[in-house]
Amino acid sequence: MLTVKNLSFSYSKKPFITCMNFHVERGEIFGFLGPSGAGKTTLQKILTGLITTYDGSVKLDGIECKEHDNHFYENIGVDFEYSTMYEKLTARQNLEFFSSLYAKQTVKIDEILADIGLQNDADKKVSDYSKGMKSRLNFLKALLHDPNILFLDEPTSGLDPANSQLMKDMILQQKAKGKTIFLTTHNMADATELCDRVAFIVNGGIKALDSPHNLIMRKGAAKVLYTYYDKHERLGECLLSQISEDNVLANLMKENRILSIHSSEPTLNDIFIEVTGRTLQ
Amino acid sequence: MKAVYSCFSQMIQQLKQDAMLIMIVFVPLLAGTFFRFVIPFIEKLITGYFGIDAILAPYYELVDLFLIILTPSMFNYVAAMVILEEADDHMISYLAVTPLGKTGYLLSRLGATGLISFPASIFVSALFHLSNANVLMLTGIALAGTVQGVIIALLIVTLSTNKVEGMAVGKITTLFTVGVFAPYFITGKMQYILSILPSYWMSRAIQSSDYLALLISILLAGLWITLLSKKFIKKIAC
Ligand SMILES: Nc1ncnc2c1ncn2[C@@H]1O[C@H](COP(=O)(O)OP(=O)(O)OP(=O)(O)O)[C@@H](O)[C@H]1O
Ligand SMILES: [Mg+2]
Numbered sequence: 314m315l316t317v318k319n320l321s322f323s324y325s326k327k328p329f330i331t332c333m334n335f336h337v338e339r340g341e342i343f344g345f346l347g348p349s350g351a352g353k354t355t356l357q358k359i360l361t362g363l364i365t366t367y368d369g370s371v372k373l374d375g376i377e378c379k380e381h382d383n384h385f386y387e388n389i390g391v392d393f394e395y396s397t398m399y400e401k402l403t404a405r406q407n408l409e410f411f412s413s414l415y416a417k418q419t420v421k422i423d424e425i426l427a428d429i430g431l432q433n434d435a436d437k438k439v440s441d442y443s444k445g446m447k448s449r450l451n452f453l454k455a456l457l458h459d460p461n462i463l464f465l466d467e468p469t470s471g472l473d474p475a476n477s478q479l480m481k482d483m484i485l486q487q488k489a490k491g492k493t494i495f496l497t498t499h500n501m502a503d504a505t506e507l508c509d510r511v512a513f514i515v516n517g518g519i520k521a522l523d524s525p526h527n528l529i530m531r532k533g534a535a536k537v538l539y540t541y542y543d544k545h546e547r548l549g550e551c552l553l554s555q556i557s558e559d560n561v562l563a564n565l566m567k568e569n570r571i572l573s574i575h576s577s578e579p580t581l582n583d584i585f586i587e588v589t590g591r592t593l594q
Numbered sequence: 595m596k597a598v599y600s601c602f603s604q605m606i607q608q609l610k611q612d613a614m615l616i617m618i619v620f621v622p623l624l625a626g627t628f629f630r631f632v633i634p635f636i637e638k639l640i641t642g643y644f645g646i647d648a649i650l651a652p653y654y655e656l657v658d659l660f661l662i663i664l665t666p667s668m669f670n671y672v673a674a675m676v677i678l679e680e681a682d683d684h685m686i687s688y689l690a691v692t693p694l695g696k697t698g699y700l701l702s703r704l705g706a707t708g709l710i711s712f713p714a715s716i717f718v719s720a721l722f723h724l725s726n727a728n729v730l731m732l733t734g735i736a737l738a739g740t741v742q743g744v745i746i747a748l749l750i751v752t753l754s755t756n757k758v759e760g761m762a763v764g765k766i767t768t769l770f771t772v773g774v775f776a777p778y779f780i781t782g783k784m785q786y787i788l789s790i791l792p793s794y795w796m797s798r799a800i801q802s803s804d805y806l807a808l809l810i811s812i813l814l815a816g817l818w819i820t821l822l823s824k825k826f827i828k829k830i831a832c
Binding site: 361362383387393397400401402410413 | 596597600601604607608611683684685687688689690691692693694695698
């Protein structure tokens with residue numbers, strides 16, 4: 314679906330993205346993770362054909378991105394990191410206008426508005442929308458023409474937990490329909506939940522690329538941490554894989570003296586810090 | 595084409611809510627009324643006072659020319675303001691990733707504006723013209739003015755990054771029309787300095803019924819448009 318070969322690009326004379334290579338299969342959810350300024354949005358602009366001055370080859374569905382014609386976009390849905398709606402128009406007027414740009418049959422506006430919980434705000438001006446409502450509406454806009462490829466730039470940012478879940482469910486529904494989805498996010502939990510594979514991007518380069526599961530397993534062992542009382546409160550720790558060998562823990566269990574116990578698996582966040590030497594936010 | 599049409603009607607909808615911009619479209623009518631009735635009146639007064647046959651009359655063609663250029667300039671100024679607002683809101687980047695595309699967007703904003711300002715310009719000159727230049731020439735000038743109006747819009751949107759800057763640049767772009775004075779007021783080879791401006795050739799065309807100059811003006815404006823729209827498209831790339 315997407316093949317990137319020796320991609321290089323920079324806004325200035327200073328090298329930025331240099332010699333990037335990766336491949337994404339049809340039907341995958343592929344995540345770009347990285348700190349602010351890493352080049353995630355830039356990469357999406359290249360993949361969506363907005364930036365055409367790159368070197369190397371970027372083939373989306375067999376088409377070299379910088380040589381695309383406008384028909385290219387009949388099959389691509391894009392959600393930018395900021396809202397791109399006519400603020401003075403209502404949500405419905407906006408969606409009707411954007412639908413009219415496609416030659417292709419578009420989806421029913423009332424139905425998708427209901428899918429994302431905006432059916433009662435359809436005739437409100439977008440300028441009167443809250444931030445989270447705008448995010449949801451912008452996401453809908455990317456789905457209007459039922460595209461096979463989706464580019465979502467931070468789709469869940471600024472959403473409350475319930476709406477974030479709603480959005481994630483909708484993204485997974487799109488995947489179930491066989492669509493290929495590219496998304497960027499700062500949220501490691503969302504990436505772990507949604508993405509088949511993720512690429513860690515730092516300073517315009519890919520520092521790691523694998524499934525969240527494999528990346529986490531690479532860090533290996535989960536730990537067990539427990540506290541107990543012995544004159545004063547103490548903390549014990551052992552590897553989950555060697556739990557039977559911890560005699561202190563075994564005795565505590567026998568005597569029902571454990572105050573608290575929990576296992577801690579490494580998260581994608583830990584891996585990110587280890588691989589890139591940086592935190593996300 | 596469907597997308598271009600759709601996007602154009604969207605602009606009209608947008609303008610309906612912006613009284614300021616709609617007013618600008620009526621400026622040529624006001625100016626035309628003023629030129630048509632006030633200038634001949636002044637001419638009558640001063641020729642009578644000085645006892646000379648004609649003082650302003652030799653420049654009536656220039657007044658006509660100015661009015662014909664004014665109409666598309668105003669229309670394109672409005673279009674440029676819409677473009678700047680849409681650039682500010684990142685709307686253009688978004689429209690660029692729909693089947694409309696960057697060129698389609700420019701067509702819907704400037705091409706369509708040209709299609710309206712051309713007949714509007716003919717209408718204004720038919721109503722208010724002072725000189726006895728013939729209809730064919732006036733229509734030709736209206737066409738050249740329409741093409742040069744697009745340059746005005748492109749200059750505004752490539753040289754400024756927001757509406758406030760755009761208004762300032764809009765004033766500066768009136769310099770682009772100073773070419774009209776050269777054939778009348780600058781004698782000798784000096785006037786050729788302004789020959790890179792389509793307005794210079796428009797002026798020569800109406801001054802001496804020179805259709806070749808008219809053609810040069812249109813071709814020259816086409817060249818300006820090509821160069822400027824390339825620059826603008828590059829600017830909206832990211
Ligand atoms: N239009 C532009 N012109 C020049 N430089 C730019 C432009 N857009 C982005 N940059 C620079 O490119 C770098 C990468 O920006 P980009 O927007 O791709 O980051 P990002 O990973 O999406 O960050 P964030 O998580 O904050 O959205 C930054 O240093 C930014 O300043
Ligand atoms: Mg970004």
